[in-house]
Amino acid sequence: MGLRCAGPTPRRWPPTVPSFRIHFLPDDQEISVNDGQTLLEAARRANVYVGAICGGEGTCGKCRLIVREGEVEGESTEFLTREEIRRGYVLACQVVPRSDLVVEVPPESRLSGYVGIGGEDSERFRDFTLRETAAPAPRLDPVVKKVFLTLPEPTIDDPTADQERLLGALARDRQTPLQMGLKISRQLPYALRKVVRQRGRVQWSWDGRVTATVGVRGPVLEVLSVEPGDTSDRNFGLALDIGTTTVVAHLVDLVRGTTREAAAKYNSQLSFGADVIGRINYARQPHGGEDLQRAIVKDIDTLIQDLEVRSQIARGDIQCIVAAGNTAMLHFLLGLEPDLIRLSPFTPAAASPPPVRAAEIGIRVNPRAILYTLPMIGSFVGGDVTAGIMASGMHRADEVSLLIDLGTNGEIVLGNRDFLVACAASAGPAFEGGSVACGMRATCGAIDTVRISPNGDRVSVSTIDGGRAVGICGTGMIDAMAQLFLAGLVDRGGRFQVDRCPARFQLSPEDDRPEFILVPPAEAENPRGIVITQADVENLVRTKGAIYAAAACLVNSVGLSFADIQHLYIAGAFGNKLDVANCVTIGLLPDLPTDRIHFIGNSSVAGAKLAMLNEKWMAEMYRIRERITYEELMVNPRYMEDFLSACFLPHTDLAQFPSVPEPASLTASQGAAPAAASVEWDDPACKRGAVL
Amino acid sequence: MGLRCAGPTPRRWPPTVPSFRIHFLPDDQEISVNDGQTLLEAARRANVYVGAICGGEGTCGKCRLIVREGEVEGESTEFLTREEIRRGYVLACQVVPRSDLVVEVPPESRLSGYVGIGGEDSERFRDFTLRETAAPAPRLDPVVKKVFLTLPEPTIDDPTADQERLLGALARDRQTPLQMGLKISRQLPYALRKVVRQRGRVQWSWDGRVTATVGVRGPVLEVLSVEPGDTSDRNFGLALDIGTTTVVAHLVDLVRGTTREAAAKYNSQLSFGADVIGRINYARQPHGGEDLQRAIVKDIDTLIQDLEVRSQIARGDIQCIVAAGNTAMLHFLLGLEPDLIRLSPFTPAAASPPPVRAAEIGIRVNPRAILYTLPMIGSFVGGDVTAGIMASGMHRADEVSLLIDLGTNGEIVLGNRDFLVACAASAGPAFEGGSVACGMRATCGAIDTVRISPNGDRVSVSTIDGGRAVGICGTGMIDAMAQLFLAGLVDRGGRFQVDRCPARFQLSPEDDRPEFILVPPAEAENPRGIVITQADVENLVRTKGAIYAAAACLVNSVGLSFADIQHLYIAGAFGNKLDVANCVTIGLLPDLPTDRIHFIGNSSVAGAKLAMLNEKWMAEMYRIRERITYEELMVNPRYMEDFLSACFLPHTDLAQFPSVPEPASLTASQGAAPAAASVEWDDPACKRGAVL
């Protein structure tokens, strides 16, 4: 390929900057970088995933790499121990190469899943997201539908033009005005007739059988494409939940109303920042917004590829995409300015962005397919919440319901057919990922169940895949917290009670405060072991306090109390693994009868599917958006009071939590023994997930 | 520019085809062509205009060139005399070069105007097209309007998103639903605020003063663009009349409702075929449709450039284009399949094409500007007729009116507020251009006035520009015909009466029939002189017969007679130069009192302007289209009868033409003497246009 010229050797430009080759293990990727680029930048360019939760600021300590060969230069950091530095550990964002390198990405930075979540893990997501929602199944009338028509042949008495002939037939049973793009008018004569060309002669013969694909675009129905013959049996849609952490895609058969396949992967934007604020800050950089958009579009593409292979349905048959997500994620997806989301008075660029051609933002499905983004309520209550309301059906019920989305933001909605109010708890990502010392997302190696014996000396854990523990995920953190509390290892104020079991505690190298050893280093797939720090506990208490207080405030703002709540819907990817009793024990959820508490799983993707399957339901999404009132808690004086009272386990006011047992430290004979046989943390069977 | 390699000389591919250089005079253009390409193709590629009315079929004889140096090869043709061939004349489409050539384009093939109509000629078009129409001036509410708004600053109590804030304000006094593209939602935060960027920091400060440009798109109003501050004083539109022969553009100030400038040029598609059918045939070739579209888009660009220079208004301020034209021209413009227009049952691809982004078809105005094409009634009654009805106001009147468009197709509309019927006479281009032996368009050198003394021996002519005669245009043909008839040189059956003045006749070299010498070769800018052949007379009689019969048929079909017509509107670029008495004399127009006959000039561009200036009027265009009934004359048995009766001068039934005087041959004392002093054809003063 390419021509070679004889003559002087070509010079590199600029000539003074040397470049180095970096070889990444275990992926066996190689890339050359210019002087001055960090290892994190190199990894990004080589498409090697390195956890970089703070986006390369040097403040999260998650971008750990091991330099196996070669020289690097950079500052030392408190995130690495002496021993680790001796073994070659570096923070990828803080060092630049000084020679060619061989670099290994250790498991805790890899966290698998970057190139898609394979096998079991994917099934797990499917499981979360395919479950039935509380809402009734809609009558099928998808937002993009295929209509097969047989149009009568034009005659001298009725020479109506092709375009008007088609539009007339389509308009017959419809109120919505129809629109048709020029491209379609150009193709229509060919779709309606057989054409034979011979040496400049064109022979037309009428056929009239045609399938029109029509899609809702605000107040009009647009004819998106026309095809000869009857293709009305092949019509698919993609429902997306674009989470800050995870992107979930469901392939929906719009003719039959069934989900054909589901897939999920991590949001690649994680390497630009773990949370919304980190990514908005990243977007301020030149081309930052484009990087974010490209990352999510690439993720969607990966998911579509996965769905194509598994379902044997071509992406060209996907005629629409409905995307749910929080306000920032949808702004990133559409390339809307996100900066104002984080600045008072928190005004998004758009709350109901127009439907656009999916191709316009680079998503490769049918070139005429429409991308709908679900309407957002405000900067902190996004299209995922609109979807959640829809999926729960709470906006149509007589009884009052409370919806809590345990995502990164902790959005809460209260209401029924007569009123809807929403707020965001600004909970922060205390359940998983970056702000937890050993936090990780719910994937291979993540601890998701914890049991601690009443006297605190026996600990058993299991991981999602039954493999060796790499870190702890959100469900695991809530479990651990409840168990630590019930075993008396943490007091009501959230302070470790080291005396109760000194052997399980050590001092944290970071802040010299005690930390609880969940899995010692020798037994974990992580050289630091798995610990829960005092800071983790404080974070979690703050987060659960914020959510509980926000819910209490919201319920109170309309003159109700928790007792009036007939249904409490819990949304979020925690899914059915989440233990209601543990959630109540730590005071995250109000102490309601368990039959009133419903886990609705990923209500975001469920709502997206509902909106896709019936155009009236899509319209209902917009009506929900218009009905709902957003409560800004920051300006509610009661909120801070409620929050402070909720920053205890389970609460300062124990009367609000009658069902929570006394911790073991207070009543040594009680405690929460595991339901199944308990297994010691050092029993190898436990780590393979065989028990619990 | 470019690198040169040492080494063997590069070979041309394919190596066996020699190429020749062709130098065109008087334009001094040079181009190299491969063997096998005709001189017509060479001229097209060199952007040298050569009249090629049959599109290169060898059947029009209009693509005459003079080979000054070099060798060509090709068939001989009956369109050239022996003498002409001796002098180097060739038909460009019939010969290929055999050596490098120097070639001259003679005046009769040049017909000026290809690169735009300069100076006087342009003024002439302006004059045609700026005249007042019969319709009242509309209240200003243009289809694309600029709205200046001052939006209140968002607060914590009202953090409404930017998009919804703008749409809410715009929706205030409007019923039409609003739409907004993603691009606009992307820009809006910047339009509403002042932004200061410093090293990754972004400072936003609210301004709120914004101008939104909104345009009608079918049932919705689309926000086309947003600009900071108040730009509502600068809003322009382009009204286009895309004729088969001429393209006219008016630059309209949409704020003041005035026409700022007008420009016109020939339709460059003429080199692909003189009439609609020729061009539709051309469109069947591979890329034929694209060639036609490119040609008209380039013409529009040339006109815009002209308007920009003269008005000092930038094309970026043109926010909308409204194009009128016959069905084929609008199909070519939009790239719609035109082939079905000419095939029974004459079904166009689209009758009301959707508004499109002008940029989508390559017109460079404001990138967000909308191009509206006026709705068409059928294959032979286009958007120019809808415009004409609108401009005349006949569809709103109590009295019955008849509208005759003397364009190439001869469209006729009859009606009032209660009914509207239309038909097309399929007149053919008998008034000008290709089918007339010495026909040419109304430009420099075209004879437009003819007077013949009652005894037939004295003839005076004048040309549009007062220069030497090159050919004869439509107005001139009608004049000549009436004068020949009144002087007794043509009988009622359309046969030349050679005996009345043998000196003015000669035998045609083509068909050996007599032809009338209007200007002898020595006095004309055309080596053949200017003649009117027997075939020309027969053509004209057929054409006027077709139009008259069509009008009669249409009037009759609703049970009326010409006497019931209160207003006869004559549309077409003939404008005020057309002599009503002459039109009646030859039986082209019904013999109505002259105060009922109104020349409304270019009603096509006038209608386009009306549609542009008021969105209700645009909507009215579509209602006209829906109200109107198209009469297919081809299936009306009465039409052929009426047509045969009308193929006489003025008609078989003289009672229908009481005001037409007896020809001189019958009453030697009468005749139609010129109104002003008559001047002999060989008086040099006449040819400078000083008299009449």
Ligand code: FES
């Ligand atoms: S410390 Fe390196 S990415 Fe956060």
Ligand code: FES
């Ligand atoms: S004869 Fe050459 S173009 Fe018509």
